[in-house]
Amino acid sequence: MPLSDFKASKTPTSLSSDILSFDTLSPKTFQLAFVKYAIAAVILSSASLTTQAVIAAPSAVIGKKADNPTANLQLINLQSDEVPVDNGADDLSDIDDMVDAADQTDDWMNDDDTGDIGSNPLVDSSDYEDTLDTDIPEDVAQVSLKAISPETLKTFVAVVDLVRRDYIDAVNDEELFSNAMSGMLTKLDSHAEFLDAEAYENLRAFTEGDVGDIGIKVVYRADEGYWVVTEVTDDSPADKKGITIGDYVHQIDEFKLDEDKQTNDIVQLLSGIAGTQVDVVISKAGRRKRTISLQRNNNHPQEIETRLVDGIAIIKLPTFQNNSREKVLQSLTNLNAPVKGVLLDLRDNPGGVLTAAVQVASLFMSDSDVVQIKSRQSALRTLSTRGTALLEPLPVIVLQNRYSASAAEVLASSLQTQKRAIILGEVSYGKGSVQSVIPLNNEQAVKLTVAHYLTANGEKIDGIGVQPDIDLSTTEIDWEQLGLELLRQQITMPGIRFVQPT
Numbered sequence: 001m002p003l004s005d006f007k008a009s010k011t012p013t014s015l016s017s018d019i020l021s022f023d024t025l026s027p028k029t030f031q032l033a034f035v036k037y038a039i040a041a042v043i044l045s046s047a048s049l050t051t052q053a054v055i056a057a058p059s060a061v062i063g064k065k066a067d068n069p070t071a072n073l074q075l076i077n078l079q080s081d082e083v084p085v086d087n088g089a090d091d092l093s094d095i096d097d098m099v100d101a102a103d104q105t106d107d108w109m110n111d112d113d114t115g116d117i118g119s120n121p122l123v124d125s126s127d128y129e130d131t132l133d134t135d136i137p138e139d140v141a142q143v144s145l146k147a148i149s150p151e152t153l154k155t156f157v158a159v160v161d162l163v164r165r166d167y168i169d170a171v172n173d174e175e176l177f178s179n180a181m182s183g184m185l186t187k188l189d190s191h192a193e194f195l196d197a198e199a200y201e202n203l204r205a206f207t208e209g210d211v212g213d214i215g216i217k218v219v220y221r222a223d224e225g226y227w228v229v230t231e232v233t234d235d236s237p238a239d240k241k242g243i244t245i246g247d248y249v250h251q252i253d254e255f256k257l258d259e260d261k262q263t264n265d266i267v268q269l270l271s272g273i274a275g276t277q278v279d280v281v282i283s284k285a286g287r288r289k290r291t292i293s294l295q296r297n298n299n300h301p302q303e304i305e306t307r308l309v310d311g312i313a314i315i316k317l318p319t320f321q322n323n324s325r326e327k328v329l330q331s332l333t334n335l336n337a338p339v340k341g342v343l344l345d346l347r348d349n350p351g352g353v354l355t356a357a358v359q360v361a362s363l364f365m366s367d368s369d370v371v372q373i374k375s376r377q378s379a380l381r382t383l384s385t386r387g388t389a390l391l392e393p394l395p396v397i398v399l400q401n402r403y404s405a406s407a408a409e410v411l412a413s414s415l416q417t418q419k420r421a422i423i424l425g426e427v428s429y430g431k432g433s434v435q436s437v438i439p440l441n442n443e444q445a446v447k448l449t450v451a452h453y454l455t456a457n458g459e460k461i462d463g464i465g466v467q468p469d470i471d472l473s474t475t476e477i478d479w480e481q482l483g484l485e486l487l488r489q490q491i492t493m494p495g496i497r498f499v500q501p502t
Contacts, residue, residue, distance in 0.1 A: 181446075186277070186293065189449055190253060191435050193277045197443040199295045203275030211319055211350070212274035212296030214238045218249050218266050220259060226250070227257045227266065237294040243282060250289055251281035268403040272350045273319065274299045276447075306331035311340035311495055312487050314480065317360070320352030320407040325359040329390070329498065338495030341395045341487040343480065347425065351406025354434065354453075358383050361414050363391045364421070370414040372458055373434060375451035382456070395490035396421035397483045400468065405429035413455040413466045423466065424483055426473040432462025 160176055182194040195203060202212060215236020221228045226248040232239050249257060252269040270278065276296050283289045304327045305316040313332060317324065332339060342364075354371070361370045362385040373381045398412050398421050409428045415421035434451040452462055472479055 182293075185446065185448070189433070190279075191276075191433060191447065191449050193447050195275065195437070195445040195447055198297055199275045199277075200437075200439075200443060200445045201275075202295070202297050202299060203273070203437060203445075203447070211271060211302050212276075212299045213267075213271045214243075214278060214280070214294045214296060215298040216243060216270065218270075219263065220261070222259070224248075225259070227261070233298055236298045237296070241292050241294055243280075243292070246285065248283045248285065249280060250283060251279075253279055268348055270296075272296050273352060304328060304331050306335060308335050308337055308339070309484060310488065311338060311491070312343055312484055313339045313341070314343045314345060314484075316345040317349060317408075319349060320354075320356035320360070320411075322353055322356060324352075324356045325363060328360060328363065330500075333498040333500045335498075338497045339394065340491045340493065340495040341397075342391060343397050343399065343483045343487060344421070345399045345480070346404045346408045346412060347399050347401040347479075348403045349405070349408035350403070351408055351431065354383075354407055354410065357407040357410040357414075358385065361385055361411055362387050363389060364396055364415060365389055365418055366392060368414070368418045368420075369456040371410045371456060372454040373451050374454065375434075391496070393493060393496060395487055395492075397487055398423045399479055399483055400425045400428050400466065402426045402465075402473075403429060404466075405431040409461050409466050410453065413459075413461065416466065416469065417456040422470065422486065423468040424470045424472055424479055424486075425468050426471070427467055428461075428465040430461060430463050430465035432460065432464075 163171060163176060164173075178194065178196065185192040185194050193199075215233035216229050216238045217231035218227045219230050220226075227250075229238075229243060229245055229247045229249060232243060232245055249266075251257060252266070255261075255269055257266070270280075272278065274296055277293055278296060279291055279293050281289050281291050302318040302321075304318070304324070306328075307314050313335060315328060315331065317328070321327075358370050361368070365385050366389040368385045370383050370385060373383065375381075396415060398415060400408065400412050400423060404412065404425075405428065409431065412421075412423055412428065416423050432453050433449050434453055435447050436450045437445050437447050439445045454460055455466075470482075472482070
């Protein structure tokens with residue numbers, strides 16, 4: 001139907017009796033109301049949570065502080081056979097203090113006449129939980145109405161009215177405004193998004209160890225020439241959006257799918273930090289393509305896998321949560337044997353909590369720079385290791401692949417820059433932006449890109465990735481076996497053993 005066939009409603013009804021009525025508001029009043037809702041997703045940037053580095057997501061949240069399972073951990077150096085009275089196992093509480101202090105500037109909130117609100121991404125949200133106010137601050141309310149043209153406002157009203165009257169299914173005003181906020185954010189970049197109650201809760205749960213997907217399995221059918229959905233989990237995000245068995249998957253985010261992709265590629269593209277968003281281009285048996293935005297809410301709790309081979313601890317670190325450091329130490333304790341070296345496997349790690357990467361780096365290095373952060377509102381900041389580097393005597397090799405991203409790249413690049421580890425594998429993903437999660441209320445939040453991070457020596461990661469010291473992308477060598485062989489050549493001490501007193 002041509003656009004000329006659409007007619008404006010003679011008597012448009014109100015969007016919401018509690019929000020605004022198009023037929024009763026003056027232009028100036030509507031502009032004020034529109035500004036209120038258009039900027040509601042960003043006005044709380046001054047109360048943002050602790051920064052995270054998160055893929056495709058990403059992606060920054062802070063959860064409850066977990067009980068420390070290594071509070072009584074004892075470290076035994078088998079060479080001296082001594083048990084230190086204070087091994088510093090719990091001396092990492094100052095990491096968060098360091099992050100907070102790094103961002104304390106005299107003018108991090110910019111109150112200029114454009115109404116531009118600054119962001120303080122490294123502030124712990126606990127400072128604001130009791131005082132958070134979602135009303136528009138006076139300085140924002142005074143933003144010049146000339147910033148939004150009358151034609152833009154008129155078009156917005158017309159589109160909302162058209163959808164409410166003529167869309168095939170009835171859509172309530174709450175959903176329309178939620179979609180408007182979501183669209184506003186996702187158009188900024190692939191990591192910014194509006195989090196509804198389910199996504200917000202999943203993102204908060206992620207800090208305790210969850211990775212999510214959208215609830216489908218996909219295989220390549222050579223006879224059809226397409227990647228085809230073969231399984232859909234009941235009540236999963238994909239199921240709720242109408243994806244069915246037999247649908248073709250043409251693209252995931254910016255990656256177009258072809259016969260050169262591997263099944264593991266698809267699994268990793270669809271998976272990520274729980275609560276984050278992924279865009280999937282789908283069609284019904286090759287018919288009209290459509291893009292569906294889904295949140296990775298089909299959760300899978302993640303555990304750190306650690307095993308011992310010839311005295312070398314192979315640590316598979318799937319994500320970075322608030323308790324990752326403690327889990328690494330606990331997994332080494334569970335080995336109940338001396339450790340002579342560490343093979344740190346960061347393959348397929350999508351990132352997570354940025355401070356967790358700093359804490360893990362602090363196990364391997366003392367007094368060393370880990371990452372530089374550059375935001376719009378403040379000068380370049382450097383985060384460094386703190387506490388006792390319990391694993392500093394041990395040689396380290398890191399495995400990474402093209403899906404190692406964000407906080408995983410922070411850790412790998414810091415160990416490489418400080419010449420603390422050898423990196424094996426592929427060039428990493430190249431996600432160098434920092435997201436803060438800004439709560440709007442108890443059930444909704446905004447995830448906003450607030451900074452970029454660089455390696456410890458100032459090199460860019462975003463769009464480039466971390467270059468391995470030994471590139472294995474074109475070889476058929478077993479990466480793990482090569483890492484073990486290189487570590488055996490570096491072992492110079494009997495080992496370190498962790499014990500947990502009863």
